[in-house]
Amino acid sequence: MNPSAAVLAMSSTEVDLAPVAVGQQVVVKWRGHPLFVRHRTPKEIAEAKAVAVSDLPDPVARNANLPDNAPATDANREIKPEWLILVGVCTHLGCTPTAFEGDYGGWLCHCHGSQYDTAGRIRKGPAPQNLAVPPHSFLSNTRIKVG
Amino acid sequence: MSGQSTYTPKSGLEKWIDQRLPLPRLMHDTMTTFPTPRNLNIWYTFGGILTFCLGVQIITGIVLAMHYVANADLAFDSVESIMRDVNYGWLIRYIHSTGASMFFLAVYIHMFRGLYYGSYKAPRELIWIIGVLIYVLMMATAFFGYVLPWGQMSFWGATVITSLFSSIDQIVPHLGTAITTWLWGGFAVDDATLNRFFSLHYLLPFIIAGVVGLHIWALHVPGNNNPLGIDVKSPQDTVPFHPYYTVKDAFYLCCFVFVFAVFVFFAPDFFGNPDNAIKANPLVTPPDIVPEWYLLPFYAMLRSIPQKLLGVLVLVGSLVTLIFIPWLDTSRVRSCRFRPLMKQFFWAFGVDCLLLGYCGSQSVDAVAFGIPLVWAARLGTLYYFAYFWVIMPIVGLIETPKKLPASIAQSVLGEPAAAPAE
């Protein structure tokens, strides 16, 4: 009854990062969900690093590559600082947030107004958790494997 | 009461069969001559009604399965095709969906009857426990069945409930997630999940039928309890099942079917949720995820506990508690007719279940009269557990029961010097 080979084959996606310019985001499908692949600018990285974890509504990293209680520092939200890989499902009721919108420059979910910052962490609105970081790894500098 | 069979085969054919497979003998002993207390009331007809409901669900389910497609891309459309194109498909589908609600309505009345009249007490403990097993199997069957139309509520209800297993991670790390993945057959509720739920939904009713057989067999050893809760003392206390209870059950079954028909033909979507008329969408979560009405009290108990694992344990505990009732109730008197104090707590328990059901139907942050409903649900959960673990043991010991009648016959026929039954 465990996931069949067909399901497992679909469970892993490789993404080519080369076409994604700095300051751009690409959305791919992963395990039936949208996946945000965002190439962050130095400004976005600096803004994310400047936030104290104690200011965050959700202080947990929500990173599948890290232990469950890892704090939501910017460093704990990605492997390479310029590549932010997130599951594009709002943790409130599952809508897909829009990139580069909202007060924090990250994402704005138009459904009920949740706002995420440039590390995909919830800052304002009804969503209870930061956007999830899926299990992923770098196959090379320009290619990642998700799942 | 099981005892000597009184069946005598009359024809040569009957003798021949009786010597090889004594089914006619079994029918005769259990459904014709079976001595049944003469004072059974309307609340005792629901066992037969439940057997009818099981039969209806199996027959309509098998016909539906001839047209239904258990595939995530096709399921919803196949149900609509049943509703629009299959000959009387709308009728078969509505009987099946309404039938599930009627099945649970009947089982709740049946269970409350058992609680009120002390039918779980010795020597009928196993009948009660087998009944709890049937109830849990019914809940599982209904849960799987509700997922099959693959509407929004089907999908998200399945997601919420199957996700509960991941709380086991807090006891054994990674075990909960492993179990959930195994249940899903994938990394989320998806096509694999739907297919296996269909398989299980088809299987469980036949397991239920087998367990119902055990339930009735266990019943026929001591025979039926009765509203007075006192044992059968002589043949004057009983009547043969046929024709007395066959005709009585038939009449009340007809009344039940009338209510059933009112819903099927004039309010077929009454028990349903509009969100389930929308195809399942993994990317859009409905604002309020609710199960069908018959699972609402348990949903309320689950949500009233803010911690995921504790909520699951409370939910499981609420069902496991039922198994222990025969030993939790310390009263030597069976029927609440003669238990003036317990009777009050019983009715309060009934109200409590309705209150929990209401809480379960509302959104998590709902407020009534300025109080968050989740607090009403917590109080309701507390009373639920207190009723079985505190009230049942204590009231049985401190209560002064009313005087029991000398016998069923005396109570019914009203001979002098008999305490009148209520």
Add this chain to the structure above:
Amino acid sequence: MMRIVFPLGLAMGLLASAPTLALDTTRLPEKDVQFSFDGPFGTYDQAALQRGFQVYKEVCSACHSLDHVAFHDLDEPGGLGFTEAQAKAIAAGYKIPADPNDKGDIVDDKGNRLTRPGILADKFPPPYPNEEAARANNDGNLPPDLSMVVKAREGGAHYVYSIVTGFHMTPPKGFTVTSGKYYNPYFEGWNIGMPPPLVANAVTYSDGTKATVEQEAHDVATFLTWASDPKMEERKRIGFGALVFLVALAGLLFMSYRKVWADLH
């Protein structure tokens, strides 16, 4: 205890001091309007169904699909009252993506999808080939399929009627309409993605009925109720017979019950 009292007190203090409270944008209850199909004896008004179909066809179908309705449903009993010939003619007016031709082509030389006229067995074709195209043509909004919308909304036909007649109202002070959306207090949150769909005389009814917005809304709500529940009339008719039968059977069983038990008391 303090963990409850302190935040509660703080919240109450904040609320008392806040000059503006968040507006409750719960949708208004549905408008009170009568439909011919209301109640246990209600039936579909065939003329209203046909007018409503015309509204769907000429206004709504530009953006909204009707996925579960087939052309052969248009001539079925208990429905719109079209003849088979009329239903065939309606079907033939639609272009359905064609099966591959003998050369295996499904597009013509210019890359356009090859089509064929609809037949009774076809379902109403959707206005857009997929969700992405639907969103691209509607400012990112997805117009929902209408074949089950009356069943899929709390309030059913009354809700649909209220929505399509609930535009052009003035929002209350303090409420800003989200850019790209329209104000409609009958929609949860008051911001709806759909522009007002109906205007007076958007259609010209062949039976001469005056096509006010209310009339068009009433007719299309009737049609959409039929689309969600085409078997309603048959269901109520059979139901009535079933209930009469059950009452009679109950009566007979009751008398048998009394007779059987009579000798016991």
